[in-house]
Amino acid sequence: MKKEIIVYSISDSLGGTSQKLLSAVTAQYPDIIFNNSSRFPFINQEEELLDILYDALKDDALVISTLVNSQLASVAREFSQKNGLAYLDLMHPFFEIIQEKTGTRPIEVPGTLHRLDSDYFKKISAIEFAVKYDDGKAPQGFLEADLVLLGVSRTSKTPLSIYLANKGYKVANLPLIPEVPLPQVLDKVDSRRLIGLICEPEKLMKVRSHRLDSLGLTQETSYTDLEKIYQELDYSKKVFKQYGAQVINMTDKSIEETAFLIEEQVKKMN
Template sequence: MKNEIIIYSISDSLGETSQKLLTAVSAQYPDLNFNKSYRFPLVNREEELLGILQDALKDKAIVVSTLVNHRLAETARNFSQQTGLMYLDLMHPFFEMIQARTGSSPIEEPGTVHKLDTEYFNRIAAIEFAVKYDDGKNPQGFIDSDLVLLGVSRTSKTPLSMYLANKGYKVSNLPLIPEVPLPQILEDVDPHKLVGLVCHPDNLSRIRSNRLDSLGLNHSTSYTDLEKIYNELDYSQQVFKRFGIFTIDVTDKSIEETAYVIEEHFKEME
């Protein structure tokens, strides 16, 4: 049985930062069980906080805090000093450095990250844009896109589009199929906005097989056929060459990693 560790995350907002840190930390301990960890969002009263800290002490939990309110953070710090509770404050050490450097104080308003401002609405609009112009559904959208992803089936175009959209980019994508002519409008798109995705044929065949399994389809189709895949990839390389498109090999890359390569590429071009 796996050894167990309990983490309590406390926040006066939703606690997404601690969750992100916890994901990164737990990935470093494949043999530890973090499943009994708890998340306490929207904590804003002292009694509530003290109750949680008492429970954490009983559970021998490690407490991670992103409380922005300095009074609450101080309560937690004092409590942990007196009781020996393991307590990690992610915000206030950072706040203190900023204070030392600039003299500025935080506004201490919880949930400011979720402000419904212009940036937020642009991000929402970008997500809707990406859904609307997914899978070459409406090539007209290529013109207004910040980015157009091109690649054969199963080169992660859709999830990559959604991930980049969530960062505010207006993304569309086009599946490349040798038998289907390219939409005419592609000629009018700034080639710098185009990104080509390639993948190793063996991986592509495996991913497509899994895809058919998950759809409950049998494999008698040419979809997973290696020769067919070679042809498709050849064709996609011809397209990339013809338009002079920046290409990325997505083999064994996560969406996050591919998105990072794309963002860096576009930064360099600016």
């Protein structure tokens, strides 16, 4: 008959850290049954903690703790020592070593790791949004966007969208083409969320020419015609004025510099 160990997992957050460690450890003991059904997340009151510890004592359980609150962890440790309860603190011995080496105390904020995970998933969602609503695709998405970038071709709308998405912003973009009507949904977008991108005509001509060269297209077209570019930029400026978009000149600015200016605009909205 296999031996059984009852495990109590206590945390002031979700308790995922203890579960990962427990899975790794129990895999080394195939002949032992680990009863891990007693999980206690979001414990932040001493009375509640003591009730759990008394139950663990009755069950002769192994207690695994990822409490980051030092006061609660101290209560659990003292109780376990006094009553002979098997108790494993996964956090504070590590904290003590780091503090000894650096003189820095932990912030003791439960759930910080999961907030980082949340930020990660927010970023992934924003990147998916940027791809879905790139280049004017599905304009109805503009109403869900944190930002909508407007500009003629080769004003860095797409790279800016992706860069900002990596910071968690949901960004859509729309190419401005004089011959193509603007989507009606643009009338419903908060003007503070509209960013107009321009570039000096000569610089834009060089950028477009380089783009064609990279595609193996060397024949001159209206796409790189300077007069046509002037017309496109004049049209874009009228659109920016019509919708109240903030205008940023991309000439000689990096994506990072432009993104910083846009983020400053976002801060003003909040």
